[in-house]
Amino acid sequence: MLDAFDAQAEDICSRRDSFRVSAPAVVVGLESEIALFSDEIEPRDISQLREEMIRENGELAHELGATQLEFRTSPVDILDRGIGALQEELAGKYEQIRRQAVARDLFILRIGANPFYPILGAPRTDKPRYQLVPDFQNVNRRAGMDTTIGMNGTRVDVGDAASVSLFQALHVNLQADSIPDAVDKLNRSLMVSPYVLAAAGNSRYLNLTDTGLNEARMVVWELSHDTRTPEELRQGVGLRIGLPENYFGNLRAYFNRMRRYPFILDDPAKAFGIATGLSWLDARIKFIGNHAVVELRSLPTLPTTSQEVAFVSFYLGRLFYSQLSGENLLDIAMVEENRLNAMLYGLQARFWCHADGGVKVLSGTEMFRSELAKAKSGLGEVGLSADALGEIEDWGELGSPSSRLAQNLSGYVQVPHCKMVDALWRTGILDMC
Amino acid sequence: MHQIQDFLASFRFRPELAGCVGIERERFLVSPEGAFAPRADEFLSEMRDAAWTYELSRCQVEDRTRSARDHFIVKANLLSNDNRGKFVAAKIGLGLQTLEVAPESMPLDVYPEPRYLAIAEKISRETLSAACRVAGTHIHLGMRNMDEAIAAYNLLRAELETLTRLGDHSGGERIRLYRAMAGKWNPPQYRDEQELFEIARQEGFAENSRNCWHLIRITQKGTVECRMFGVTVFPDEILEWVSAVRRIARGV
Numbered sequence: 001m002l003d004a005f006d007a008q009a010e011d012i013c014s015r016r017d018s019f020r021v022s023a024p025a026v027v028v029g030l031e032s033e034i035a036l037f038s039d040e041i042e043p044r045d046i047s048q049l050r051e052e053m054i055r056e057n058g059e060l061a062h063e064l065g066a067t068q069l070e071f072r073t074s075p076v077d078i079l080d081r082g083i084g085a086l087q088e089e090l091a092g093k094y095e096q097i098r099r100q101a102v103a104r105d106l107f108i109l110r111i112g113a114n115p116f117y118p119i120l121g122a123p124r125t126d127k128p129r130y131q132l133v134p135d136f137q138n139v140n141r142r143a144g145m146d147t148t149i150g151m152n153g154t155r156v157d158v159g160d161a162a163s164v165s166l167f168q169a170l171h172v173n174l175q176a177d178s179i180p181d182a183v184d185k186l187n188r189s190l191m192v193s194p195y196v197l198a199a200a201g202n203s204r205y206l207n208l209t210d211t212g213l214n215e216a217r218m219v220v221w222e223l224s225h226d227t228r229t230p231e232e233l234r235q236g237v238g239l240r241i242g243l244p245e246n247y248f249g250n251l252r253a254y255f256n257r258m259r260r261y262p263f264i265l266d267d268p269a270k271a272f273g274i275a276t277g278l279s280w281l282d283a284r285i286k287f288i289g290n291h292a293v294v295e296l297r298s299l300p301t302l303p304t305t306s307q308e309v310a311f312v313s314f315y316l317g318r319l320f321y322s323q324l325s326g327e328n329l330l331d332i333a334m335v336e337e338n339r340l341n342a343m344l345y346g347l348q349a350r351f352w353c354h355a356d357g358g359v360k361v362l363s364g365t366e367m368f369r370s371e372l373a374k375a376k377s378g379l380g381e382v383g384l385s386a387d388a389l390g391e392i393e394d395w396g397e398l399g400s401p402s403s404r405l406a407q408n409l410s411g412y413v414q415v416p417h418c419k420m421v422d423a424l425w426r427t428g429i430l431d432m433c
Numbered sequence: 434m435h436q437i438q439d440f441l442a443s444f445r446f447r448p449e450l451a452g453c454v455g456i457e458r459e460r461f462l463v464s465p466e467g468a469f470a471p472r473a474d475e476f477l478s479e480m481r482d483a484a485w486t487y488e489l490s491r492c493q494v495e496d497r498t499r500s501a502r503d504h505f506i507v508k509a510n511l512l513s514n515d516n517r518g519k520f521v522a523a524k525i526g527l528g529l530q531t532l533e534v535a536p537e538s539m540p541l542d543v544y545p546e547p548r549y550l551a552i553a554e555k556i557s558r559e560t561l562s563a564a565c566r567v568a569g570t571h572i573h574l575g576m577r578n579m580d581e582a583i584a585a586y587n588l589l590r591a592e593l594e595t596l597t598r599l600g601d602h603s604g605g606e607r608i609r610l611y612r613a614m615a616g617k618w619n620p621p622q623y624r625d626e627q628e629l630f631e632i633a634r635q636e637g638f639a640e641n642s643r644n645c646w647h648l649i650r651i652t653q654k655g656t657v658e659c660r661m662f663g664v665t666v667f668p669d670e671i672l673e674w675v676s677a678v679r680r681i682a683r684g685v
Binding site: 149352 | 502505506508509512513515516520599602666667669673676677679680
């Protein structure tokens, strides 16, 4: 597999000029994951209904979780057609899925972590890669690790790699202008991701238990997939998930990191694709035909499509601001701290930011205001509207979906099922179609 | 302190912090050229944060995390202290160096604090050098009460060599120097509170557990403290040490 990967990576390097885009464009595609839900129907039967929906609607695809669905927009040039066109397509496709769900008495959970299913032994899609990959992680996870999390006196055991089947995300795919641009966008995406994530947290509850975290998804992913040996820890080797040890200097450095990790699946013809698929950094580079695409992977699924497009605007605007202003990359250790704080505390944390000509620590609210302003500036510089940001303008004070859900469930650490359903509906996370 | 009751009453166990972890890390201040800089007082004055404190050597500073059960919270705190420390050091033209054993040529300036100045007066230059040159990571594990502390202490004591090897990045040099400096470094077994008290009295740490130089000790903060670990720049490695300490202390 390694030889095949190296050959396929070398082929990309040899064609680097073919990834150059000459005409100005901002081409964005979104991948959206949702979960089907019903109080009356067993997960196994929901999974069957999901199969029906996939057969009926060619736009739908499986995900790891047995009740999950993924759908995608086409790549939209938002410079030409506006961000509104992206919103229209996302909302339109989602509306189709809603109608299919209604016809089957199903609801839709628009949340980053499904709070209803057990974490250990979560129901998975019955396809080989969805069995092999989590099983590999479970077998090779470092012995003796503490796999519990919790910030409020409770401990939740997340020691099963299949727990990822509980998670839903919004992935933002942005076409790069060239290979160097892709690497630059990748690095800057890693840097700005925590600012966006702090307000977007939508993954707090697991197995009807309040973990206390703003965004538990990637924390659980890291813990359940930590197969590093003690020697690798001594050498500071990072995970496949989250942040790399440092920014990438060039494409080869990115490929070298990808090839370090086991391929798990054995299909040499697809070695490069498999390695890409198993790279779960907060941002990654994909090669689709003659396009180099940077994919932001850190955002959870959000309660509405308009909120999702708002966060897409936030991310894109902040990324463009970073590139056009030529701002220095923040020390990766500061990004690591920002990222962990965004996941643990959301906007209650303090964040390292570029401010007043240097680097400062700002409160979550100050950070949100300042980074949103930069995003507006970035969108304007490129010629894009910042109108979509209006949807989340006051989230610096309102808090993330996680914090609003927690306010609705105030007083509960172990949440009764009916209370959870009610709170999810009230906060707009459970779409009862 | 003559009575065992007074001695036991000096330990402040907090059941609500049982199982929580606190980390202390010792690091050197260095100039941009790599020279060891006896400027801890200046660093601490600029830092103005109770999470940072001084050590015997004026070239060293120590940071502490808040007590936390969840290891991601501990990690966030380690990162925060690291980033703040580097930021403040850079402000005064210095860097923070993570090193288990500094060279013999390093300055032997003592931090101007009465207890440390008194210690420095009584010890040989060789011992002072050993004390100044070593840096380590101390892991505190919160205990419910003295019975639990003694049980955990004895379990950890039985795995002292394993834990020492786990945290060693200097080929054993750091521990060799520590043992030369500390004299009574080897933690004895405690059958019970009475034996702990007798040994504390004999070895002179009944009044203040900080005068105990054992590589594992029961502290008056109500923790069992593991002092055998070296230093690392990687928070995930420290968390692996924490996992090992927890596992052993639980008897698992």
